Amino acid sequence: MFRRLIESLEVLGPLTSGEREAVESLGAVSRPFAPGAELVAEGDAPAHCRLLLEGQAFRHRTLADGRRQIMSFHTPGDMIDLEGLFLPMDHGLTALTAGEVLHLPHARLLDLMDSHPRVGRRFWTMTLKDAAIFREWILNIGRRTAYVRIAHLFCEVVVRLQRAGLVDNGRCAFPITQQHLSDATGLSAVHTNRTLQALRGEGLLSLRGGELVVLDWPGLQAAGEFDSSYLHLRESAA
Amino acid sequence: MFRRLIESLEVLGPLTSGEREAVESLGAVSRPFAPGAELVAEGDAPAHCRLLLEGQAFRHRTLADGRRQIMSFHTPGDMIDLEGLFLPMDHGLTALTAGEVLHLPHARLLDLMDSHPRVGRRFWTMTLKDAAIFREWILNIGRRTAYVRIAHLFCEVVVRLQRAGLVDNGRCAFPITQQHLSDATGLSAVHTNRTLQALRGEGLLSLRGGELVVLDWPGLQAAGEFDSSYLHLRESAA
DNA sequence: CGAACAGTTGATCAGGATCAACTCGAGTGG
DNA sequence: CCACTCGAGTTGATCCTGATCAACTGTTCG
Incomplete structure (x- = not known):
């Protein structure tokens, strides 16, 4: 437990x-x-x-x-x-x-x-x-475009789910609606929809039926200008 | 000390x-x-x-x-x-x-x-x-307009400076440039300038020579949709 | 006197919001 | 089993907030 x-x-x-x-x-x-x-x-x-x-x-x-x-x-x-x-x-x-x-x-x-x-x-x-x-997130919402912002969010989620052992070959359960995504990124639902289509169009990911699949991890990281160091995944201290 | x-x-x-x-x-x-x-x-x-x-x-x-x-x-x-x-x-x-x-x-x-x-x-x-x-700040940048966002920021700053005893009759030293303000709110410098003019035009505040003067505190709070509870100013606990 | 920087203004552009309609799939109830 | 509803997703059209570009002012400071 x-x-x-x-x-x-x-x-x-x-x-x-x-x-x-x-x-x-x-x-x-x-x-x-x-x-x-x-x-x-x-x-x-x-x-x-x-x-x-x-x-x-x-x-x-x-x-x-x-x-x-x-x-x-x-x-x-x-x-x-x-x-x-x-x-x-x-x-x-x-x-x-x-x-x-x-x-x-x-x-x-x-x-x-x-x-x-x-x-x-x-x-x-x-x-x-x-x-x-x-x-x-302040930086992400304040200073990045919708496309980068959403890609960045997915990067973070995937890394954290991975750390929890919940990613299998790029696939993980992540049952958010596009409304959730909008509310997390500060965008409208319509624009989130279109931006998602762009990410899909680039072959970076798929999000359907509550399942997120990363199709091109390096590409997604690049699209999200993602650098995981802020997650402090393996700090040694104290 | x-x-x-x-x-x-x-x-x-x-x-x-x-x-x-x-x-x-x-x-x-x-x-x-x-x-x-x-x-x-x-x-x-x-x-x-x-x-x-x-x-x-x-x-x-x-x-x-x-x-x-x-x-x-x-x-x-x-x-x-x-x-x-x-x-x-x-x-x-x-x-x-x-x-x-x-x-x-x-x-x-x-x-x-x-x-x-x-x-x-x-x-x-x-x-x-x-x-x-x-x-x-995530909420502020993600979900509020430029006008509300900037007003909200000033409200926060004033309350915190007040708590530190640095506000005298609505006046306090706050020597930020408009570029700083933009970088804090996720806006462009030009738009920050225009929004500031609007706030000044409403008679809510003045910001000149590194001095911030709140001219209409209730008005500024209303403009910033400001509720100070997130600052946890006088919590009792532990 | 002249940089250099902050602030201001105007003009134009674009990213993203809004409004509205429509599709699709999953329940749900008759 | 089918009609209906409801939520999520999608699309198109239009609007607008805020970005960008560029020029100009004013002040400070060396």
Whole structure:
């Protein structure tokens, strides 16, 4: 049950057996969810953090008039509301697929991190990596064209799904609608549709029936001006 | 010297005298900087964190062809490269004004946080608030028009400068060029110029000679669709 | 006095938004 | 089993926000 979490924590280097045991003895409850389920609502002040065990989810905020902005996508192994440990949620999290989350009580988490500072740092680092991704999105939306922007987003998603072991020969489940894509890139649905056709036309990818297939990975990276270093995939530190 | 830092840490509630002393005994060196100075370069892996004691700075990344995106502005009391504690810097920090930073060695910081977990959480929370601001910028750039976007940015800056005690009767030092403004909002310099004229024309603000004057605060907030809750100005937690 | 840079203006262009209609497939209910 | 609905995707036509290009002003500073 804690495999995903331990793996995420150990990206920065192995934990001691004591640390691993401490993590595994967090009183945790696993909960299934359905596609479209609201995992965390805007304004919530949750009493536990959620670890995404299986499935995909996204972070978003909606304006009064209905315009929506997606701020990140999440894959298994991600803590999706760690910030809720200290701040009320200023955005929501919604399930993209069916899946499962593990609920980790705040009190237990805080105790764990107090007694195992190194583990605390790993959790902190997770939120720092999320922040790095937010910054990349600011750049992506602020300074790149629709074509590059969408390609870049797909690159990121594929790399992160790959890291979670969910890409098989360029194919992965990624059941977003074009509306989701628009809301993530700050574009209109119509223009997203046309830009997607261009990407398909270049033979870079296919997206049908909830399945994303990368047909030309170098080409897609080039189209997205993608450099994965902001994902900090294998940093050593602390 | 540590007044700013203690204040920032105590936004979430007072520290104990022991915690305060521990913070104040961090071996810290203060360094002045000039306007335009590069405080942290992209790619750096610094050995200490910087606390902005005085002056303003901004976080940014530059693409190969020269397009630049500013990701945040910073005011006194901000830790500007806390993420450097665990990750190499994937962006740079540049001074907007003259000022002063305090260098806090990583090793000492980590020791402090290990022995005083509550203080560690406060630092962590600082980075979480930064992340909340990044998310707001994603929304701002992705889903708002130029006019609203720029007004929103000014609202944020004013609120943060106010919190740092740097706003006097709606007036504050904010020496950005229109190019900076464009790079922060993802707009062209020309369009930024025209949009600024519109904001001035509505009698909302004035920006001249490095001084920002808010002439109509309710009007500016309305123009920027601004709701400060994402800044988490007075959260109680942990 | 003359760079050099920030700001301003006008003219034109284009990327992407908007509006509207239509297709298609998957349910769903009669 | 078929008609209906509904959501997602697609297409065309038009509009407009904001980009681009270029020239010019004003100020500061060496």
